[in-house]
Amino acid sequence: MNAITKDRSDTLAPFGTRLDGVTDPVRKAAIGALHRSGLPDRRVEEWRYTSLRFLTETPLAAPAEVYDAGQVQAQLENLGLSTGPLAELPRLVFVNGRYAEPFSVLPAEVDVSFFAKTQTFGALSAPDRDPLTALNAALASDGAQLHVPAGKNGGDVLLVSLGQTDTPVSFHPRHSVTLDEGAQLTLISIQAGQGRYLHNPVLEISVAAEANLKHVTLQTEGQDAACLATTYAQVAERGTYDSFVLGLGAALSRQEIHARLAAPFATVHVNGAQMLGGKQIGDVTSVITHAAPDCISRQTVRNVLDGHARGVFQGKVFVDRVAQKTDGYQMNQALLLSENAEIDAKPELEIYADDVKCSHGATVGALDDDQLFYLRSRGVPDAEARQILIHAFMDEALGLIEDETARTLCTQMLARSFPVAGESA
Structure with missing residues (x-):
């Protein structure tokens, strides 16, 4: 993402002194990038449709390390995770960005570690270019690190993030998923909560040769919350990353996905849907990079918008010179239920190869009278x-x-x- 070159550290005021006194070199570098760029505003092309005023109106403190166990149980029950088939699935529960062990059940076929102990940052993210990722790197305190060994099937695993606060806070989970050759996993990410908060997770995904990751995100955050999630995925030869995001909650949400098809015959699906009302703003932004030949990408995003809700779709497919025989498809469809609802759609192709099959499109309409x-x-x-x-x-x-x-x-x-x-x- 482009950054504004002058010092814009004043935009970081909501985080107070939380960015001071850091000694870790990765975090220091991220904070330096933040001070140079500040938080993005609508003068930055990739943020021209989505304002972050929500973050500048109120100081955002660090959340308390303790949580209300009864409230967590009630939240899980409200999500349907306490009874039925979902209750039997392995789960990793995070409350205000910290691992909640009493409510979690570790998966049998997946190696699990935690950022709080390893302090390991991956190599796929770009804090020097993406301010929200830099903010995450500066303030991350915990996160799940999942590893599926070669040839193993990790089954279905729930990654549950709950916001729980009476005062405005921000939390910044740092997650990663690594699939070795031929491994399989279905990751179901659930984002929910109550209160006014910023949930700013970063997820790094590495899919090895012939591995298959299905990743479904259900975003149903509190109506006074912001969820700004960034995912980086790299897929090796004949590997598959199949992503779907359903956005229902939050006053302000952005699901940003950077997917790189790094070797021949890799496949990426970046699909999703949003259903928003009131004054909600929901942003789906993607950059899919074809960096090898014979790869396939698909993206279909649907929006249903009512009241004064606004949806944003920014989808870019980049095809490198070496990526001959690329097959890329991108479509955004919006259904507007109100004269005051708005959709901003910007599908984009940037192609440097000459033997490709790529298409994109966008449709906007109302309910069919017939x-x-x-x-x-x-x-x-x-x-x-x-x-x-x-x-x-x-x-x-x-x-x-x-x-x-x-x-x-x-x-x-x-x-x-x-x-x-x-x-x-």
Whole structure:
């Protein structure tokens, strides 16, 4: 990401003295980059549609190291993680960015360590170019580090992040996932919480040759929270990274994914959907780099926007000179339910190879009057007819989630958040 060259350290005021007195060289370098660039504003091209005023209005303290266990249990129950099939899955629970061992169950086929103990930063992120990543590097205190050995199937693993605060805070988990050759894993990330906070996670993913990672993120943060998540993924020969993000919560959210197809026949899917209302702002930004020949990337993102909600889609596919026979596809579709709702879409192709198949597009529209008339003519009330069409639009997007457990979880949470008229939540 581009940075503004003059000193803009004044934008870091909400974090007070939390950036002072750091001696670790990685953290010091990140803080130096932050002081040079500041937090991005709308003069930075990649942030022109998304304002971070939310972060500058209130000081953001470090969260307390203790948490309310009863409240955590209630949050897990509200997410449907305490009973049924999801309750049986291995899980790593973080509260305000710190590992909550009493609520976690370690997976059997996955090696797990924690950033709080290792203090290991990966090599994929770019704190010198990405200010939110630099902020994470400066303030990260914990995070999950998952490693699946060669040929192993890690199954389904839940990575649950809960915000819990009565005063404005920020927390910055530092996660990583490494799959060795031929390994498999389905990672279901759940982001939720209560109160006013900034959740600023960074996730680094390395997928080795012929390995397969399915990664589904359900973002249902508190309505007074901000979630600014950045993922870096690198995929080796014949490896697959299949990502899906469902955005439902937060006053301000941004899911930013940098995926690099580093060797021939690698595959990346970066799909997602958002359903927002009120004054919510939801941003999906991606940079998919084809750095090797014969690779495939797919991206489909759908938005349903009501009230004064605003959705943002920025998707860039970069094709290097060596990346011949690239197959890339990108589509953003938006359904606007209100005259005041807004979508800002910027699909982009940057191609330097001459033997490629790449396409992109964007569509924006309202509910189809003919379809509404059809349902109403058969006795379906207007409000219910509208909800049926909205859910049908979203169901097509959720159909891109290959893992049945993750798809069921997302479908249930969508139905609870936005029930069809006449149905119970």
